[in-house]
Amino acid sequence: MSTADSTAAPAPAAVAGADSILTGALVHTLDPAAPGPSRVQAVAVKDGTIVAVGDPAQVAADWRGAATTVHDLQGATLTPGLTDGHLHPVMGASSFTGLDLSACRNIADLRSALAGAVRDTTRGEWITGYGLDHNAFEGAAVSNALIDDVLDGIPALLLLYDAHSALAGSAALRAAGIDGPRSFASRSEIVCDPSGTPTGHLLEDGAIGLVRRVMPVADLGERRARVLELLQSMAAVGLTGGHVMDCEGDSLELIAGIEDLPLRLRIAPWAMPGDIDAQVEHLLALRGTGGPRWSVDAVKFFVDGTVEGGTAWLERADCHGQGTDSFWHDPADYTRAVRRLDAGGMQTATHAIGDAGVRHALDTLAGAARTVRHRIEHIETLPYEQIRRFAELDVAASMQPTHTAYTRADHSDQWSLRLGPERAGRAWCCRDLRDTGATLVLGSDWPIAHFDPRQVLATAQLRRLPGTDSEPVLPAQGLTALMALEGMTSHAAHATGQGHIAGRIARGHRADLTAFAVDPLTAPPDELADAPIRLTMVDGAVTHRS
Structure with missing residues (x-):
């Protein structure tokens, strides 16, 4: 899709010229109102807004002034700025620290990694790790009996890749009481053996938080520097925005203290079981809070956990007899909270992975006034009759294609084994959602998977990680290149009610832009995944240039 927007007579502001003109590129506007295709276009930007799109000579004649900066993209492909539809930059920068355990394929690998960390750890310090795959336990129960001797009394907290479960060493459990x-x-849940002794396996935030509370915490300035560095890395791979699905503690203070944010952040604080009425009032009061390039516009709920942890809410139990409960002891409390927020004009985004969880979230929204467009996140396994309801109810589906890397086409992984072949055969049904007319937002869920949007775009098409020879997981659920790009541009904007100002290259829209060295609509996905990003622009300001 390559279209050009006709450039009308220059506005009075054109006398002073545009701030910048981008030229020498193939432009995919993703603007359904734009007439006929054009291989070469120019885009003029003033005060953070696109003011013209069209023929390079005409745009230059109308908008080039003495102070205009011209960016010659030298044959690159320009698209609307890429938005990650689900990520955790503050939580991830604070909690996903220490050892990267994602390469551990078995218990021996894990023990070896921890032995190396013990040699480098001073007594009194903690060992932390993240990204540990459930499959590394080779079917054995997650237990600190597998690692305590290696830890030699040093307290350790290791997050499994889903961040909904962790393994704490015995010393860490003692420190947390x-x-x-x-x-x-x-x-x-604090998982215990038949005698009531904790195994170190902690399920969900309530249990993991008991250990986190007694761990050392970096000061605000150090954490702010980490987040800024992370966001700069995201801009370097083409991201211009992110839907941030957490906001705990001093997160807003941290974000507010970063000048010139490299990404536009849309923040959704959590609403958790407990005193939900007081939370709803507080969250409604937060609506609209923000600063340059950030705002609080939504609320994040959890209706369940994860398949591998046994906490996804399923219509029938998994192979371990688990997964038949909601994250809420009384799911009606969730329903009541969502509908109160909806009545207050606040968008909700619900983490729902299991089929029963997604059904309950859809049922909740079906009975709401739906004053705004709501979202459901993850949606890992779902029968077709529920998939159709997303478009019928105008509920946006938010999915993370790179999560399929935690499954295998032959169903030999822990996710598939827990669900069984029928439900594993309905894994991440992205194409079915799009084909039924649903809005489909794509993201990474960083730090659960890498934030590189090129990997997200490629995996959405391939149904395997690019650059690997893994067998695709349900390849019929792969998206077209255009669908994938829309998932991080126009659909991401539509899901937040901002399609009138974001997600396309059109006059009056935000100047959030990404320039690829290759055409993301025609390049082979494996090539797209590591193709250079020539330029990233947010609000008309360059945040990355190769």
Whole structure:
């Protein structure tokens, strides 16, 4: 899709010229109102807004002034700025620290990684790790009995890749005062053996938070620097925005303290089981809070957990007899909270992975006034009759194509084994959602998967990670190149009610732009995944240039 927007007579502001003109590129506007295709176009930007799109000579004649900066993209392809539809930059920068355990394929790998960390750790310090795959336990129960001898008394907290479960060493449990089961407002759990002794396996935020509370925390300035560095890395691979699905503690203070944010951030604080009425009032009061390039516009809910952790809410139990409960002890409390926020004009985004969880979230929205467009996140397994409801109810589906890397086409992975072949055969049904007319937002869920949007775009088409020879997972669910690009541009904007100002290259829209060295609509996905990004622009300001 390559279209040009006719450039009308220059506005009075054109006398002073545009701030910048981008030329020498193939432009995919993704603007359905634009007439006929054009291989070469120019885009003029003033005060953070696109003011003209069209023939390079005409745009230059109308908008080039003495102070205009001209960016010659030298044959690159320009698209609307890429938005990651689901990520956790503050939480990830704070919690996903220490050892990267994503390469551990078995228990021996894990023990070896921890042994190396022990050699480098001073007594009194903690060992932290992240990205540990459930498959690395080779079917064994997740237990600190597998690692305590290697840790040699050093406290350790290791996050599994889903971030909904963790493995804590015995010393870490002692430091947190955890010596048996506890009750939580949410469906969290301290997993214990038959004698009531904790195994170190912690499920969901309530249980993991008990250990986090006693761990050392970097000061605000250090964490702010980490987040800024992370966002700059995201801009370097073409991201111009992100839908941030967490906002805990001093997160807003941290974000507000970053000048010239490299990404536009749309923040959704959590609403958790507990005193939900007080939370709803607080969250409604936060609506519209923001600063340059950031705002609080939505609320994040969890209706379940994860398949591998046994906490996804399923219509029938998994192979371990687990997964038949909601994250909320009384799911009606979730429904009531969502509908109150909807009545207040606040968007909700619900984490729902299991089929029963997605159904309940859709049922909740079906009974709401739907004053704004709502979202459901993840949607890992779902029968077709529920898929059709997204378009019928105008509920946006938010999915992460690179999560398919945690499954295998032959169903030998822990996710598939827990669900069984029928439900594993309905894994991440992106294409079915698009074909039924649903709005489909794509993202990474960083730090659960890498934030590089080129990987997201490629995997959405391939149904395997680019650059690998893995067998695709349900290849019929692959998206077209255009569908994938829309998922990080026009559909991402539509899902937030901002399609009139974002997600396309058109006059009056935000000057959030991404320039690829290759054409993302025609390049082979494996090539797209590591093709250079020539330029990234947010609000008309260059945030990355190769």
